[in-house]
Amino acid sequence: MSNQKAINIAVLGATGAVGQKMIETLEDRDFPIKELKLLSSSRSAGSKITFKGTEYTVEEAKPESFEGVDIALFSAGGSISKKLAPEAVKRGALVIDNTSAYRMDPEVPLVVPEVNEADIKTNNGIIANPNCSTIQMVAALKPLEDKYGLKRVLVSTYQAVSGAGNEAVDEMNEQSKAMLNGEEYEASILPVKGDEKHFPIAFNALPQIDVFEDDGYTFEEKKMMNETKKIMHMDNLPVSATCVRLPIAVSHAESVYVEIDEEKVDVPAFKEVIASGDGVTLQDNPSEQEYPTPLSAAGKKDVFVGRIRKDPDVDNGFHMWVVSDNLLKGAAWNSVQIAEKVVKNNWL
């Protein structure tokens, strides 16, 4: 990226799990930055963060913080996005928002560059970054839709606690230590900070991510179902999800079942299509016990796919196991990737 016009970047939520990864990713990608502004709530303002050898002080985010900013990466929670994104846009910034605040807004493109890069262009100042568990699934679905067409999708997720922030990871670690020592540890964050009840995540599985909606689905499940349709421009694609939080620090895994719109496809052909996907790496060799796991995918940018099998009873039905770092492709890397496309295509 170093030959591009250098631009002014702000990262809002700079001290959070995703914000930290955004800063690391901007550094790692050598993103062409003229000026970098690190922003947070008043609580975290004053923190020091080193970027390319220079120490930055995190400032409290205010409407005027966005004066002169070209691209603002938001990851400080939905209510803060609702409040500050219009202020940033008013001041000329392009907001790439990693919260759920604008994702389903028909005026806001919801983008996974490997799937719908062109949608970036028609924005009114805000581009939404999809939910982490949605991003990795649509990346794997895209080459299948292109080659075969998709008839339906069913997914059960295996999600890492870092999706609920650094404090959830701390809770998991402290609980794990306590339980290994035979001690009690009261849960106070997971499954959902601010919800009525809390349950231990250590050595457990919690079938609740985000709050419940009236139909019994959680909001996380609805995000996967609705965002997938929007990103893929397939309003009528049946997608149904079960989302589960597990004692894993980083990387979400997903058991994805797809029915494709073509008969008599065999597993080798299906694997070839997956391997051809942008940003997708096939890791699938049962005879060598080769398949992705959360630990093997952590710290990597790609979406990894393995365990591809054909349903013995449904000719067009296939299983796959999709794993990706929820903080990178699921969040920070996807946001930075959108910013790179904006710069590269002169869409600013």
Place this chain on the structure above:
Amino acid sequence: MSNQKAINIAVLGATGAVGQKMIETLEDRDFPIKELKLLSSSRSAGSKITFKGTEYTVEEAKPESFEGVDIALFSAGGSISKKLAPEAVKRGALVIDNTSAYRMDPEVPLVVPEVNEADIKTNNGIIANPNCSTIQMVAALKPLEDKYGLKRVLVSTYQAVSGAGNEAVDEMNEQSKAMLNGEEYEASILPVKGDEKHFPIAFNALPQIDVFEDDGYTFEEKKMMNETKKIMHMDNLPVSATCVRLPIAVSHAESVYVEIDEEKVDVPAFKEVIASGDGVTLQDNPSEQEYPTPLSAAGKKDVFVGRIRKDPDVDNGFHMWVVSDNLLKGAAWNSVQIAEKVVKNNWL
């Protein structure tokens, strides 16, 4: 059970994770035992186990160990069952085998009492106890089949390490401690003892339980697919599974998707049918964050079902979250339950 004719019981594999639970369950149920024989491999022979206040010495299992035994509960691995079950039968014992050795043998009934109790009667001396992950699923499917009929089943599992034995639980605990201290810990047991490669289970998810078959499914997945058809007497029921091992000590959870053979069923009606199932407890109230988890189900005999939802795009499609203690209903309790039915019905 205390008014029944007292009988001679042998437990083979008495020092293993399931064997220990079998002994606890026999005690807990006050099973009418005249004589109790605890058997193991030569390696564990000599161990002391207390049953109802009396200390027993575990003996090495040999063909002659089964002289005078009425019911023998086997849980010492498939190869030992293959060798010793015929010897026990020859000596007049009824073998209830908790390994995969005889499950798919057409001469051997495969029994979950809530589903196919009557199959117990037509045995040739061996009754097979199904795979843990199969048992809890068919217990939940049975009331649905009875009321609506089943069209297809898709399942993704969240399985505890105790299914791979006590040494796998030790590996998970030691690995967890090491990782929490930032230390290395080489995996040597999971995903499958004796397979070529080993991967860490702590803070990870391993999409391999048991060895791979030629079609890319694991043997565990095939067990769920084939045993379900056999237990339910539904040779043509489409069942397809993805089995995943997780850092959970006890209780398997399952994301089960069913299509029933009736249209226009609503969620309250579906829940009522689940609640009516033998050995099944409905735990499903999203507004109160009520749903089963591995920790909440551990130590209990029932199969717990929650998170029941209707597929928004498929009228006869429903999701449910099925959790049960893999060592109890998934193994020890199901075996003891078969033994109780044998005694109660005078089928010995």
